[in-house]
Amino acid sequence: MIKVSHINKSFEGTPVLKDINASFEKGKVNLIIGQSGSGKTVLLKTIVGLHQPDSGDIWYDERNFTGMDAEDRKDVRQEMGMLFQGSALFDSLTVEENVRFPLDMFTRKSMEERIERVNTCLVRVNLYNVNKLYPSELSGGMQKRVAIARAIALNPKYLFCDEPNSGLDPRTAIVIDELIQELTQEFCMTTIVNTHDMNSVFGIGENVIFIYQGEKYWEGSGEDIFRCDNKELNDFIFASDILKKIRDL
């Protein structure tokens, strides 16, 4: 479980996150939803320690992440896997080397064992015969899957995904969503996913947090969302006409 309490963060005097409190449960896909620019990426990057919060605490199970120095954080970091908004594969490395990278850096396994682990991860995300290709030779959806494979290579306890299905067609988006959900349950990870895709909210949202202009406005499950009466959340969810019609049915 990951807990954040009273997180504040501003850039050059402009507040981006305002007093965020939330807990993200183990074995579940926790969603952070909100409009573009609402602060989802900043919140996720603050949780993983890429941004230092101005105030507040972040707890990884019983460990206070904000109170640790870089050396102590290393242990927690090796239990994290992260998928970035643009995949962020190393473009000078092949697919195999990308997925092998965390294994090369943090394990003492032999080359055969590492490659075996790479192949297991690639199969897990349904990729075959791509080991020797470079990221630029893959489609966007395949890049996302390679990035997921890299993120799970070290068997993380915590998985973070920043808009895993942005820029993908609806079908591929669902495949990626389901993959994230399956992996979360299979390895009992604490997964946090940023999204503004309503399909994901209804499909895999077990615990949803709605951020509006840097503040937490609502929290609940994917099903509750239809019944909520928070105005900003309703405006956000029912922005499209189709969804409005479905609601009014």
Add this chain to the structure above:
Amino acid sequence: MSFLFHIGRYILFVKRVFARPLKPRIFFKKVITEIDTLGINSVGIVFVISLFMGAVITLQLAYNIDMPFIPRYAIGLGSRDSIILEFSSTIVSLILAGKVGSHIASEIGTMRVTEQIDVLDVMGINSASFLVLPKVVALIFINPVLVVLSMGIGIFGGWIAGSFTGIVPGADYIYGIQYAFVPFYIFYSLIKSVVFAFLIATISGYWGYYTKGGSLEVGRSSTTAVVVSSVQILLFNLILTQLLLA
């Protein structure tokens, strides 16, 4: 204000760059790759420039001191000292600042804006050191080699120009380049080349590392990297010359 900000952040950056590598074997492999991409790929340009500049330096000297009481071999001597003292270390480093500096800054800048550096940071890898230290080590190793190469080719270029135009007979030139030779000059040049290599790699790495935005900003960082490292090379050239030759 912004000047002081960059100096402060640069110093902190360099401190982070000089950390012990996590996996020495991976570090060593990266150094070898960098020697290839940064150094070996620059041999061609160093060769061409040194050959032509050596030739021009010799011709210039010959035409400008065309006086009966100055012996012809003095031209060989003059060419040699210009090439060894100033041309090979400073000019070659300036050219490398353009070629290698823009390469380093755009490579690291691209990694920054596509969040590849964030990937390293999330894993708990010291990204500054992981990305920049192999380049610093490779360049410090290869730059003196390029400079020595440039000295040889530059002097050879002078010999070709002198003999072919007939303005400095080959034998005089050969005599001149051996006359009153000061080995310390080569050492002086090598020290400069090591310092310049350090400046090029760290300054370009710095500008790339702190790129913000998108591909436009990557281009901007890479230009800034070249300009700043060139100016620093000129500044340190002055300082080192005063320190070492005074």
